[in-house]
Amino acid sequence: MPAPSGRILxxxxxxxxxxxxATALSPPHHVITARSGLAALEIAGQQPPEIVLLDYVxxxxxxxxxxxxxxxxxxxxxxxxxxxxxxEDVCLEAFRGGVQDYLKKPIALGDLLARVASLLxxxxxxxxPAFPSRxxxxxxxxxGERGSxxxxxxxxxxFIDAHLDADLCLDQVAREAGMSKFHFCRHFKSDTxxxxxxxxAQRRIARAAELLTKGDRSVSQVYLDVGFKDLSHFGRxxxxxxxxxxxxxxxxxx
Numbered sequence: 001m002p003a004p005s006g007r008i009l010x011x012x013x014x015x016x017x018x019x020x021x022a023t024a025l026s027p028p029h030h031v032i033t034a035r036s037g038l039a040a041l042e043i044a045g046q047q048p049p050e051i052v053l054l055d056y057v058x059x060x061x062x063x064x065x066x067x068x069x070x071x072x073x074x075x076x077x078x079x080x081x082x083x084x085x086x087x088e089d090v091c092l093e094a095f096r097g098g099v100q101d102y103l104k105k106p107i108a109l110g111d112l113l114a115r116v117a118s119l120l121x122x123x124x125x126x127x128x129p130a131f132p133s134r135x136x137x138x139x140x141x142x143x144g145e146r147g148s149x150x151x152x153x154x155x156x157x158x159f160i161d162a163h164l165d166a167d168l169c170l171d172q173v174a175r176e177a178g179m180s181k182f183h184f185c186r187h188f189k190s191d192t193x194x195x196x197x198x199x200x201a202q203r204r205i206a207r208a209a210e211l212l213t214k215g216d217r218s219v220s221q222v223y224l225d226v227g228f229k230d231l232s233h234f235g236r237x238x239x240x241x242x243x244x245x246x247x248x249x250x251x252x253x254x
Contacts, residue, residue, distance in 0.1 A: 005029050006120045009049040011040040011066070012082065013059045017105075021053060024109045025116065037061035038210060044070060049077065051119055053103075053112075056083035056094075060213050062252040064094060068243040069209075071098035073202070078119045082107060152177035153191045156184070157199075164204050165227050170196055204228070205241045212250045219246045 005028035010021050013035045022031045032047060034040040037058045044052070052070060056063040067079045080101040081094045094102055101115055156177040160168060173196065174184035185196060192199050204226040211222045223234035223246075238246050 006050040006116075007032065007047065008051045008053065008116065009034065009040060009043060009047075010053045011035075011037065011058065011063070012053075012055040013057075014055075017055075020109075021107070021112070024113065029116070035059070037063065037066040038213065040066055041069060041206065044074065044077075048074060051078045051080065051116060053080050053082055054099075056081055061209070061249070062244075064099075065242050065244055065249065065252065067094070067099050069206075069241065072241055080115065080119075152179055152184075153188055156188065157192075160200060160203060164207050165225055167227065167229075168200060201237055202241060205238055208234075208238060208246070209242065209249065212246060219250070222246070 007030045008025055009032045010018055010025075011034045012018050012021075015035075018033045018035070022033060025031050032043055032049065034043050037060050040052070040054070052067075054063045054067055054070075058066065063081060063083075067081065070077055070079060078101070079099045080103060081099045082103050082105060084105040100119070103112060103115075156173050159173060159176040170181055170185070174181045177184050177188075179187065188194075188196055188199070194202065208222050208226045211217055211225060212219070217225065219235075220231060223231050226234075228234035228237075235245055238244075238249070242249055244252065
């Protein structure tokens with residue numbers, strides 16, 4: 001029986017490492033690469049992988065933070081952390097963050113292939129993305145679903161993304177989707193995997209993380225830019241989703 005194949009996202013800022021791992025895994029696997037944590041989140045939102053090979057040290061955001069965010073969005077995703085550090089503390093924090101496996105660099109390719117094959121053998125159907133990319137991309141409707149319904153959800157996602165700094169309410173977004181609140185809630189959860197409020201929080205925190213790592217705004221400015229009215233509430237939600245308070249997240253990214 002041939003070994004199972006799957007979609008694998010490799011995240012590392014070293015071009016030679018990316019090239020070596022991609023060459024070893026493809027074929028039979030479909031390999032996508034990213035050189036930063038934020039790029040990995042964008043790619044995963046558009047092309048959900050089954051396995052992520054994630055470097056511990058990235059140029060923008062800690063690999064452990066990215067692992068937590070990916071697992072928040074894709075609960076069934078397998079994450080393998082790659083690191084040149086052998087610290088037990090790193091291992092413990094990685095597994096607490098939802099990492100399934102841990103490989104120390106330099107990586108033995110035979111060992112990597114065996115672990116990937118083992119994970120894919122028990123891999124269920126990939127999650128549909130709950131963490132949209134900046135363009136609001138979500139999965140297409142499943143067979144038998146109404147295209148107009150999915151189009152309404154896509155309009156709602158685009159509207160949310162364009163108004164993250166506003167005081168969005170369910171009535172307003174449901175109208176944008178052309179649905180009643182009842183039907184909107186049901187179809188939105190079916191298509192994104194999250195309730196409207198959960199989705200809005202995820203998207204706001206994703207935007208906040210981007211602003212914290214790419215701009216010079218203070219935390220007290222960022223929370224207003226993404227629609228939060230209270231700094232302490234923003235801090236609690238940010239930590240719940242990323243595993244880090246905003247100020248520490250910025251330091252790690254810097």
